[in-house]
Amino acid sequence: MEKVDIIVLGAGPAGCAASIRCRQAGLSVVMFDANSEPKISPGETLHPGVEPLLKQLGVFDQILQAGFRRHRGIWLKRGDLSQFLPYGEDINGPWLGFQAERRTLHRILQQAAVDLEVRLIRKTRPEAVILEENRVTGVMVDGNYFHATWTVDATGRSAWLARELKLPAIICSPPLGVRFGWRNEEIAGFEGQPSLAFRFDGWDWQAPLAGNQTAWVELRIGELGEGSPGGVNLTWQWRSECAGPGFFLLGDAAATLDPSSSHGVLTALMSGIFFGHLVENYHRKGVNEAVIIEVYRKWLYLQFEQDRRRLRQHYANSPAGQRFINQSSY
Numbered sequence: 001m002e003k004v005d006i007i008v009l010g011a012g013p014a015g016c017a018a019s020i021r022c023r024q025a026g027l028s029v030v031m032f033d034a035n036s037e038p039k040i041s042p043g044e045t046l047h048p049g050v051e052p053l054l055k056q057l058g059v060f061d062q063i064l065q066a067g068f069r070r071h072r073g074i075w076l077k078r079g080d081l082s083q084f085l086p087y088g089e090d091i092n093g094p095w096l097g098f099q100a101e102r103r104t105l106h107r108i109l110q111q112a113a114v115d116l117e118v119r120l121i122r123k124t125r126p127e128a129v130i131l132e133e134n135r136v137t138g139v140m141v142d143g144n145y146f147h148a149t150w151t152v153d154a155t156g157r158s159a160w161l162a163r164e165l166k167l168p169a170i171i172c173s174p175p176l177g178v179r180f181g182w183r184n185e186e187i188a189g190f191e192g193q194p195s196l197a198f199r200f201d202g203w204d205w206q207a208p209l210a211g212n213q214t215a216w217v218e219l220r221i222g223e224l225g226e227g228s229p230g231g232v233n234l235t236w237q238w239r240s241e242c243a244g245p246g247f248f249l250l251g252d253a254a255a256t257l258d259p260s261s262s263h264g265v266l267t268a269l270m271s272g273i274f275f276g277h278l279v280e281n282y283h284r285k286g287v288n289e290a291v292i293i294e295v296y297r298k299w300l301y302l303q304f305e306q307d308r309r310r311l312r313q314h315y316a317n318s319p320a321g322q323r324f325i326n327q328s329s330y
């Protein structure tokens with residue numbers, strides 16, 4: 001039997017941010033990941049708002065050194081109309097996003113966690129959740145008991161702990177199926193910037209990466225992509241019970257929007273950092289458990305709701321608006 005302050009399940013952006021922030025607060029952390037090393041995965045486009053988060057996690061210099069391509073904004077195509085939407089600028093120049101190859105991003109985050117003495121156990125999945133008097137007190141892994149004050153679900157859309165605890169997901173969009181891949185050619189005509197082209201049944205996304213590679217994503221309304229190659233279900237959903245006695249859900253495990261929000265990684269990092277801040281207050285300043293649970297639930301709801309409304313408006317104003325509204329049953 002082992003006992004730590006925090007167990008983190010999943011070493012993606014949410015799990016690493018939580019681990020790093022908790023170690024910065026002097027809490028003991030063990031983090032499990034299902035894979036032996038970070039996998040190739042989609043989702044390279046990071047909003048410039050990610051910069052202060054990367055600085056707070058102490059990885060900004062490594063991210064700059066990784067040589068990811070930068071971009072100034074996004075081309076938006078609706079029917080015959082093409083418009084460039086810059087992120088903005090200040091006296092230092094335009095704000096830039098990153099096209100971050102995800103394996104490299106995860107490696108940098110995981111290494112930063114390990115450097116802070118997070119115990120990262122790879123190629124390991126939890127087998128069962130340990131519950132004592134309706135409180136999550138840890139997980140069983142490879143036949144061993146790991147106990148913690150807090151167990152964190154950062155397993156992404158698979159939401160392992162949320163499913164084990166049967167926490168309901170609230171669906172907030174029509175079914176949205178996504179396919180994705182990479183091409184070994186540069187996209188023409190968009191000045192090296194990503195482009196989002198709306199169609200009557202969804203949208204197509206292209207983002208130039210380093211080395212003349214282009215990432216592509218296609219979203220179709222009313223189709224669930226799970227059955228097709230590379231297909232995933234990205235129907236908008238969130239869990240109102242995203243924190244409770246002994247547990248927190250972070251990142252995609254707590255709430256998912258489709259990639260056109262361009263906030264997936266940003267929100268995952270923010271949820272991890274905010275979780276660390278709350279448990280620091282619990283452990284170091286004696287803030288009540290019920291308070292940090294309630295504050296997190298409200299915070300997640302407000303984040304999700306703000307993004308959901310913005311995105312819904314985006315769809316409503318696009319050629320996909322009619323189909324989006326017609327197929328909405330929520």
Ligand SMILES: Cc1cc2nc3c(=O)[nH]c(=O)nc-3n(C[C@H](O)[C@H](O)[C@H](O)COP(=O)(O)OP(=O)(O)OC[C@H]3O[C@@H](n4cnc5c(N)ncnc54)[C@H](O)[C@@H]3O)c2cc1C
Pocket residue numbers: 009010011012013014015032033034035042043044045046047124125126154155156157158160178179180217232234250251252253259262263264265266268
């Ligand atoms: C096609 C596509 C395109 C996207 N494009 C963008 C984009 O351009 N920009 C953007 O910001 N976001 C994008 N996203 C969303 C973004 O990828 C997610 O929001 C983000 O990765 C969520 O981070 P996370 O840490 O919550 O989960 P993940 O990144 O999914 O990490 C979960 C981690 O948990 C591990 N894990 C899973 N199950 C278990 C288990 N049972 N036990 C232990 N470990 C486990 C996994 O190995 C992984 O390391 C895109 C998503 C898709 C599908």
